[in-house]
Amino acid sequence: MSExxxxxxxxxxxxxxxxxxVPAVGGVxxxxxxxxxxGIVGExxxxxxxxxxxxxxxxxxxxxxxxxxxxxxxxxVVGASERTMRTMWATEVAMVxxxxxxxxxxxxxxxxxxxxxxxxxxxxxxxAARARAxxxxxxxxxxxxxxxxxxxxxxxSGGMRQRVVIATALACSPKLIIADEPTTxxxxxxxxxxxxxxxxxxxxxxxxxxxxxxxxxxxxxxxxRIIVMYAGQIVEMGDTRDVFFHxxxxxxxxxxxxxxxxxxAPHTRLAVIPGRPPNLSTPQPGCAFAPRCAYxxxxxxxxxxxxxxxxxxxxxxxxxxxxxxxxxxEAR
Numbered sequence: 529m530s531e532x533x534x535x536x537x538x539x540x541x542x543x544x545x546x547x548x549x550v551p552a553v554g555g556v557x558x559x560x561x562x563x564x565x566x567g568i569v570g571e572x573x574x575x576x577x578x579x580x581x582x583x584x585x586x587x588x589x590x591x592x593x594x595x596x597x598x599x600x601x602x603x604x605v606v607g608a609s610e611r612t613m614r615t616m617w618a619t620e621v622a623m624v625x626x627x628x629x630x631x632x633x634x635x636x637x638x639x640x641x642x643x644x645x646x647x648x649x650x651x652x653x654x655x656a657a658r659a660r661a662x663x664x665x666x667x668x669x670x671x672x673x674x675x676x677x678x679x680x681x682x683x684x685s686g687g688m689r690q691r692v693v694i695a696t697a698l699a700c701s702p703k704l705i706i707a708d709e710p711t712t713x714x715x716x717x718x719x720x721x722x723x724x725x726x727x728x729x730x731x732x733x734x735x736x737x738x739x740x741x742x743x744x745x746x747x748x749x750x751x752x753r754i755i756v757m758y759a760g761q762i763v764e765m766g767d768t769r770d771v772f773f774h775x776x777x778x779x780x781x782x783x784x785x786x787x788x789x790x791x792x793a794p795h796t797r798l799a800v801i802p803g804r805p806p807n808l809s810t811p812q813p814g815c816a817f818a819p820r821c822a823y824x825x826x827x828x829x830x831x832x833x834x835x836x837x838x839x840x841x842x843x844x845x846x847x848x849x850x851x852x853x854x855x856x857x858e859a860r
Contacts, residue, residue, distance in 0.1 A: 532599075534560040536582070539596035539606070541575075541582045547809045552578040555596075560704070565730060565737045565755040567747030567768070569783065573805045575760035576740045580706045582606075583738075584623055585613040591642055601703055618649045622697035626709035628689035631696075632681040638665075638692045639677035645699045661694050664695040668725060677781040687718035691725070698729065705730075706738045711746065723750060745787050748772065753842070756780050758814035759806050762835065766843030776838055776850035779817045814847065823849045 541553040553575045561567050568576050571769055581587055583598055585605045598605035605613070606812060625631045635640060642661040648650045652660065658677070665673035668691040681689055697705055707726060711719035727750060730737050739747055747754055747768070753770040756764040756779065764777040775781060787798040803820035806812065815821070818828040825848065833846040839853060 531562060532559045533562045533564075533601055535597070535599040536583065537597040537599075539579070539582060539598060540594070540745070541587060544591045544593070546603065548815045551811070552760050552808065553582060555759075556757075556762055558755060558762070558765065560736055562703070562736055562756065563730070563734050564725075564753070565739060566809070567737060568757060569619045569742065569747060569754060570757035571742055571745050571801075571805055572781075573832055574757040576757055577708055578760075579757070579840075580623065580708050580738065580740055584617070584706065585610075585623060586797075616763030618697075618700040618702060620702055621704045621706065622700070622702040623844075624690075624693050624697050624705060624707040624710045626712040628693045629681065630676055631693050632689060634681050637678050637680055638684070641694050642692075642698075642699055642705070643697055649700045657692045659701070661695075664699060665692070667729070668692075668695045670695075670751075687721065690714065690718075690722055692749075694722075694725065695730070698733070701733060703784050704736045704738070706740070708740045709742070710740075719746075728751075741772055743787065744772070744783055756783070760764045760808060761816070761827075762846070763817065764845040765835075766840060767836065770838070770840045770843040774838070774840065774843070774855065776845040777847050778821050778823050778849075778851060781851060806857065823847075823851075825849055 536559065537557050539553055539556045540551065543550045543552055556579060567633060568579070570576055582594055583605065585608060587594060594606050596606060600616065602622070613791060634640065639658065639661050642664060642796045643657040646657040646660055662673050662677055665676060668687060670676050670691055675858060684692065710726070711722050714722065723746065726737060739751060751768050753766065754768050755762055756771065756777065758779050764771060764775060764780045782801045786801055790799060801820060806816050814829040814831055815824070815833055818824040821828065827848050833848050835844040837844055
Protein backbone atom coordinates (compact mmCIF):
# COMPACT_ATOMS: atom_id res chain seq x y z
CA MET A 529 0.00 0.00 0.00
CA SER A 530 1.30 3.47 -0.88
CA GLU A 531 1.79 6.27 1.61
CA UNK A 532 -1.19 8.06 3.13
CA UNK A 533 -2.32 10.99 1.04
CA UNK A 534 -5.11 12.07 3.39
CA UNK A 535 -5.41 11.61 7.16
CA UNK A 536 -8.62 12.72 8.86
CA UNK A 537 -8.66 12.54 12.66
CA UNK A 538 -11.67 13.24 14.91
CA UNK A 539 -13.05 15.79 12.46
CA UNK A 540 -16.08 17.73 13.70
CA UNK A 541 -18.02 20.39 11.80
CA UNK A 542 -20.70 22.18 13.79
CA UNK A 543 -23.02 24.88 12.43
CA UNK A 544 -24.41 27.53 14.78
CA UNK A 545 -28.04 28.20 13.90
CA UNK A 546 -30.96 30.03 15.50
CA UNK A 547 -32.24 26.69 16.78
CA UNK A 548 -28.92 25.66 18.28
CA UNK A 549 -25.72 23.87 17.30
CA VAL A 550 -25.94 21.33 14.48
CA PRO A 551 -23.10 18.76 14.49
CA ALA A 552 -23.14 17.95 10.77
CA VAL A 553 -19.92 15.93 11.08
CA GLY A 554 -19.36 14.39 14.48
CA GLY A 555 -15.93 12.88 15.10
CA VAL A 556 -14.95 11.26 11.79
CA UNK A 557 -11.57 9.55 11.37
CA UNK A 558 -10.19 7.75 8.30
CA UNK A 559 -7.27 7.80 5.90
CA UNK A 560 -6.75 7.54 2.16
CA UNK A 561 -3.74 6.20 0.33
CA UNK A 562 -2.28 7.23 -2.98
CA UNK A 563 -3.99 5.89 -6.13
CA UNK A 564 -6.95 4.59 -4.08
CA UNK A 565 -10.70 5.04 -4.54
CA UNK A 566 -12.70 5.49 -1.34
CA GLY A 567 -16.50 5.38 -1.42
CA ILE A 568 -18.54 7.38 1.10
CA VAL A 569 -22.21 6.37 1.18
CA GLY A 570 -25.31 7.28 3.16
CA GLU A 571 -28.72 8.91 2.90
CA UNK A 572 -29.19 12.57 2.11
CA UNK A 573 -28.38 14.53 5.25
CA UNK A 574 -25.90 12.00 6.59
CA UNK A 575 -23.02 14.49 6.43
CA UNK A 576 -21.23 13.30 3.28
CA UNK A 577 -21.10 16.64 1.45
CA UNK A 578 -20.25 18.64 4.60
CA UNK A 579 -17.39 16.21 5.22
CA UNK A 580 -16.13 16.68 1.67
CA UNK A 581 -16.34 20.47 1.84
CA UNK A 582 -14.55 20.48 5.19
CA UNK A 583 -11.73 18.40 3.72
CA UNK A 584 -11.56 20.93 0.89
CA UNK A 585 -11.57 23.86 3.33
CA UNK A 586 -14.74 25.19 1.68
CA UNK A 587 -16.89 25.48 4.79
CA UNK A 588 -18.39 28.93 5.56
CA UNK A 589 -16.15 31.31 7.48
CA UNK A 590 -18.89 32.38 9.90
CA UNK A 591 -21.25 30.47 12.20
CA UNK A 592 -19.29 27.24 11.81
CA UNK A 593 -16.76 25.55 14.07
CA UNK A 594 -14.32 22.94 12.76
CA UNK A 595 -12.12 20.90 15.08
CA UNK A 596 -9.91 17.88 14.62
CA UNK A 597 -7.28 17.37 11.95
CA UNK A 598 -7.20 17.02 8.17
CA UNK A 599 -3.71 16.36 6.83
CA UNK A 600 -3.69 16.53 3.03
CA UNK A 601 -0.33 15.46 1.63
CA UNK A 602 1.24 16.69 4.87
CA UNK A 603 -0.57 20.06 4.89
CA UNK A 604 -3.01 20.89 7.70
CA VAL A 605 -6.38 22.03 6.36
CA VAL A 606 -8.22 22.72 9.64
CA GLY A 607 -7.52 26.28 10.68
CA ALA A 608 -5.69 27.14 7.45
CA SER A 609 -6.34 30.58 6.00
CA GLU A 610 -8.12 31.02 2.69
CA ARG A 611 -4.86 32.27 1.21
CA THR A 612 -3.15 29.02 2.24
CA MET A 613 -6.00 26.94 0.87
CA ARG A 614 -5.82 28.73 -2.46
CA THR A 615 -2.33 27.31 -2.90
CA MET A 616 -3.77 23.80 -2.44
CA TRP A 617 -7.00 24.03 -4.43
CA ALA A 618 -6.67 22.61 -7.95
CA THR A 619 -3.05 21.47 -7.46
CA GLU A 620 -3.46 19.25 -4.35
CA VAL A 621 -7.20 18.65 -4.27
CA ALA A 622 -10.13 19.41 -6.58
CA MET A 623 -13.84 18.74 -6.37
CA VAL A 624 -16.44 17.59 -8.88
CA UNK A 625 -19.79 18.92 -7.66
CA UNK A 626 -23.05 17.09 -8.21
CA UNK A 627 -24.75 19.75 -10.35
CA UNK A 628 -22.56 21.02 -13.20
CA UNK A 629 -24.91 23.92 -13.94
CA UNK A 630 -24.18 25.42 -10.53
CA UNK A 631 -20.45 24.75 -10.95
CA UNK A 632 -20.12 26.36 -14.36
CA UNK A 633 -20.74 30.00 -15.22
CA UNK A 634 -23.62 29.89 -17.74
CA UNK A 635 -22.53 33.13 -19.50
CA UNK A 636 -18.84 32.20 -19.88
CA UNK A 637 -17.54 29.89 -22.59
CA UNK A 638 -16.32 26.57 -21.20
CA UNK A 639 -12.83 27.00 -22.66
CA UNK A 640 -12.35 30.26 -20.82
CA UNK A 641 -13.45 28.65 -17.54
CA UNK A 642 -10.75 25.99 -17.89
CA UNK A 643 -8.21 28.57 -19.11
CA UNK A 644 -8.76 30.66 -16.01
CA UNK A 645 -7.71 27.81 -13.73
CA UNK A 646 -4.56 27.13 -15.76
CA UNK A 647 -3.52 30.77 -16.02
CA UNK A 648 -4.13 31.63 -12.36
CA UNK A 649 -2.82 28.45 -10.75
CA UNK A 650 -0.04 27.44 -13.17
CA UNK A 651 0.86 30.80 -14.69
CA UNK A 652 0.32 29.65 -18.29
CA UNK A 653 0.05 32.21 -21.06
CA UNK A 654 -3.14 32.45 -23.13
CA UNK A 655 -2.00 30.21 -25.99
CA ALA A 656 -0.59 27.47 -23.74
CA ALA A 657 -3.72 27.51 -21.59
CA ARG A 658 -5.95 27.19 -24.65
CA ALA A 659 -3.96 24.24 -25.97
CA ARG A 660 -4.07 22.52 -22.58
CA ALA A 661 -7.82 23.16 -22.22
CA UNK A 662 -8.52 21.53 -25.59
CA UNK A 663 -6.29 18.61 -24.58
CA UNK A 664 -8.28 18.20 -21.35
CA UNK A 665 -11.61 18.32 -23.18
CA UNK A 666 -10.34 15.60 -25.50
CA UNK A 667 -9.08 13.57 -22.53
CA UNK A 668 -12.52 13.50 -20.90
CA UNK A 669 -14.16 12.31 -24.10
CA UNK A 670 -15.78 15.45 -25.50
CA UNK A 671 -16.04 15.13 -29.30
CA UNK A 672 -14.88 18.01 -31.50
CA UNK A 673 -13.08 19.52 -28.51
CA UNK A 674 -11.71 22.44 -30.50
CA UNK A 675 -15.18 23.67 -31.46
CA UNK A 676 -16.69 22.80 -28.06
CA UNK A 677 -14.01 24.97 -26.48
CA UNK A 678 -16.05 28.03 -27.48
CA UNK A 679 -19.43 26.62 -26.44
CA UNK A 680 -21.48 27.86 -23.50
CA UNK A 681 -22.60 25.37 -20.79
CA UNK A 682 -26.22 25.74 -21.89
CA UNK A 683 -25.29 24.39 -25.33
CA UNK A 684 -24.12 21.07 -23.87
CA SER A 685 -26.02 18.07 -22.53
CA GLY A 686 -25.92 17.15 -18.83
CA GLY A 687 -23.33 14.44 -19.43
CA MET A 688 -21.12 16.78 -21.47
CA ARG A 689 -21.34 19.48 -18.79
CA GLN A 690 -20.24 16.96 -16.17
CA ARG A 691 -17.27 16.06 -18.36
CA VAL A 692 -16.35 19.75 -18.54
CA VAL A 693 -16.45 19.95 -14.74
CA ILE A 694 -14.16 16.91 -14.54
CA ALA A 695 -11.79 18.50 -17.07
CA THR A 696 -11.67 21.67 -14.97
CA ALA A 697 -10.95 19.65 -11.84
CA LEU A 698 -8.11 17.82 -13.62
CA ALA A 699 -6.59 20.96 -15.11
CA CYS A 700 -3.75 21.30 -12.57
CA SER A 701 -3.20 17.54 -12.04
CA PRO A 702 -4.38 17.33 -8.40
CA LYS A 703 -3.39 14.38 -6.24
CA LEU A 704 -6.97 13.97 -4.95
CA ILE A 705 -10.34 14.32 -6.67
CA ILE A 706 -13.49 14.48 -4.53
CA ALA A 707 -16.51 13.55 -6.64
CA ASP A 708 -19.72 14.52 -4.83
CA GLU A 709 -22.62 12.60 -6.41
CA PRO A 710 -21.13 13.15 -9.90
CA THR A 711 -23.93 11.23 -11.65
CA THR A 712 -26.97 12.90 -10.07
CA UNK A 713 -29.66 13.68 -12.65
CA UNK A 714 -28.01 11.67 -15.43
CA UNK A 715 -29.54 8.62 -17.09
CA UNK A 716 -27.96 5.26 -16.30
CA UNK A 717 -26.01 5.04 -19.56
CA UNK A 718 -24.37 8.43 -19.02
CA UNK A 719 -23.81 7.57 -15.34
CA UNK A 720 -21.77 4.53 -16.36
CA UNK A 721 -19.77 6.62 -18.84
CA UNK A 722 -18.91 9.25 -16.20
CA UNK A 723 -17.91 6.64 -13.60
CA UNK A 724 -15.84 4.72 -16.15
CA UNK A 725 -14.17 8.00 -17.10
CA UNK A 726 -13.22 8.70 -13.50
CA UNK A 727 -11.82 5.18 -13.16
CA UNK A 728 -9.77 5.54 -16.31
CA UNK A 729 -8.41 8.98 -15.39
CA UNK A 730 -7.53 7.79 -11.88
CA UNK A 731 -5.28 5.08 -13.32
CA UNK A 732 -3.93 7.25 -16.11
CA UNK A 733 -2.99 10.15 -13.81
CA UNK A 734 -2.17 8.11 -10.66
CA UNK A 735 -4.49 10.13 -8.44
CA UNK A 736 -6.81 9.21 -5.57
CA UNK A 737 -10.60 9.56 -5.68
CA UNK A 738 -13.23 10.01 -2.98
CA UNK A 739 -16.56 9.01 -4.51
CA UNK A 740 -19.58 10.28 -2.56
CA UNK A 741 -23.00 8.78 -3.25
CA UNK A 742 -26.22 7.57 -1.64
CA UNK A 743 -26.21 4.48 -3.85
CA UNK A 744 -24.06 1.53 -2.75
CA UNK A 745 -24.40 0.09 -6.24
CA UNK A 746 -22.36 3.00 -7.65
CA UNK A 747 -19.30 2.13 -5.56
CA UNK A 748 -19.69 -1.66 -5.68
CA UNK A 749 -17.01 -2.29 -8.30
CA UNK A 750 -15.19 1.04 -8.18
CA UNK A 751 -14.11 1.65 -4.58
CA UNK A 752 -11.28 -0.09 -2.76
CA ARG A 753 -12.85 0.73 0.59
CA ILE A 754 -16.26 2.03 1.69
CA ILE A 755 -17.33 4.31 4.54
CA VAL A 756 -21.01 4.26 5.56
CA MET A 757 -22.18 7.47 7.25
CA TYR A 758 -25.30 8.18 9.29
CA ALA A 759 -26.16 11.34 11.25
CA GLY A 760 -22.71 12.80 10.66
CA GLN A 761 -20.80 9.77 11.92
CA ILE A 762 -19.17 6.67 10.49
CA VAL A 763 -21.25 3.60 11.35
CA GLU A 764 -19.33 1.06 9.27
CA MET A 765 -16.14 1.04 7.22
CA GLY A 766 -13.93 -1.52 5.56
CA ASP A 767 -12.88 -3.13 2.30
CA THR A 768 -15.64 -3.12 -0.30
CA ARG A 769 -16.15 -6.88 -0.12
CA ASP A 770 -16.42 -6.85 3.68
CA VAL A 771 -18.99 -4.02 3.68
CA PHE A 772 -21.09 -5.70 0.98
CA PHE A 773 -20.94 -9.33 2.04
CA HIS A 774 -19.97 -9.30 5.73
CA UNK A 775 -21.60 -6.09 6.99
CA UNK A 776 -22.54 -6.01 10.67
CA UNK A 777 -24.38 -2.69 10.97
CA UNK A 778 -28.19 -2.89 10.37
CA UNK A 779 -28.11 0.48 8.61
CA UNK A 780 -25.72 -0.90 5.98
CA UNK A 781 -28.12 -3.81 5.42
CA UNK A 782 -31.02 -1.38 5.11
CA UNK A 783 -29.16 0.64 2.45
CA UNK A 784 -28.42 -2.53 0.48
CA UNK A 785 -31.99 -3.77 0.75
CA UNK A 786 -33.37 -0.45 -0.50
CA UNK A 787 -31.35 -0.63 -3.73
CA UNK A 788 -33.30 -1.88 -6.79
CA UNK A 789 -32.21 -5.32 -8.02
CA UNK A 790 -32.49 -6.62 -11.57
CA UNK A 791 -33.30 -10.08 -10.16
CA UNK A 792 -36.56 -8.82 -8.63
CA ALA A 793 -39.82 -9.73 -10.34
CA PRO A 794 -41.57 -6.95 -12.28
CA HIS A 795 -43.59 -4.51 -10.14
CA THR A 796 -41.80 -5.57 -6.95
CA ARG A 797 -42.16 -2.79 -4.40
CA LEU A 798 -38.89 -1.20 -3.34
CA ALA A 799 -37.82 -1.74 0.24
CA VAL A 800 -37.64 1.45 2.29
CA ILE A 801 -35.97 2.38 5.55
CA PRO A 802 -38.78 3.24 8.00
CA GLY A 803 -38.84 6.59 9.74
CA ARG A 804 -36.61 9.51 8.89
CA PRO A 805 -33.06 10.65 9.72
CA PRO A 806 -32.68 12.40 13.09
CA ASN A 807 -32.81 16.15 13.59
CA LEU A 808 -29.19 16.96 14.46
CA SER A 809 -30.15 20.26 16.10
CA THR A 810 -31.87 18.28 18.87
CA PRO A 811 -29.60 15.27 19.40
CA GLN A 812 -31.01 12.32 21.32
CA PRO A 813 -29.06 9.92 23.55
CA GLY A 814 -28.03 6.52 22.29
CA CYS A 815 -27.52 5.28 18.75
CA ALA A 816 -28.84 7.73 16.15
CA PHE A 817 -30.26 4.86 14.07
CA ALA A 818 -32.05 3.19 17.01
CA PRO A 819 -35.54 4.72 16.32
CA ARG A 820 -35.49 3.17 12.82
CA CYS A 821 -33.72 -0.10 13.65
CA ALA A 822 -35.52 -3.44 14.01
CA TYR A 823 -32.68 -4.77 16.15
CA UNK A 824 -32.59 -1.94 18.69
CA UNK A 825 -32.73 -2.73 22.42
CA UNK A 826 -33.05 -0.48 25.45
CA UNK A 827 -29.30 0.02 25.53
CA UNK A 828 -29.34 1.36 21.97
CA UNK A 829 -31.64 4.20 23.04
CA UNK A 830 -29.51 5.36 25.97
CA UNK A 831 -25.88 4.64 25.05
CA UNK A 832 -24.15 5.55 21.80
CA UNK A 833 -21.97 2.76 20.33
CA UNK A 834 -18.39 3.34 19.19
CA UNK A 835 -16.56 1.77 16.28
CA UNK A 836 -15.19 -1.67 17.09
CA UNK A 837 -13.13 -4.07 15.00
CA UNK A 838 -14.74 -6.91 13.07
CA UNK A 839 -12.84 -10.06 12.23
CA UNK A 840 -11.43 -8.74 8.93
CA UNK A 841 -8.55 -6.23 9.13
CA UNK A 842 -9.76 -2.67 8.71
CA UNK A 843 -13.44 -3.63 8.96
CA UNK A 844 -15.12 -1.64 11.77
CA UNK A 845 -18.72 -1.03 12.80
CA UNK A 846 -20.67 0.81 15.50
CA UNK A 847 -23.55 -1.26 16.85
CA UNK A 848 -24.61 -2.87 20.16
CA UNK A 849 -26.58 -5.60 18.37
CA UNK A 850 -24.72 -6.29 15.14
CA UNK A 851 -25.89 -8.65 12.46
CA UNK A 852 -24.40 -12.14 12.71
CA UNK A 853 -21.05 -12.56 11.04
CA UNK A 854 -21.34 -14.47 7.77
CA UNK A 855 -18.79 -16.74 6.12
CA UNK A 856 -17.72 -16.42 2.51
CA UNK A 857 -19.88 -19.43 1.65
CA GLU A 858 -22.97 -17.86 3.25
CA ALA A 859 -22.25 -14.53 1.54
CA ARG A 860 -22.28 -16.21 -1.85
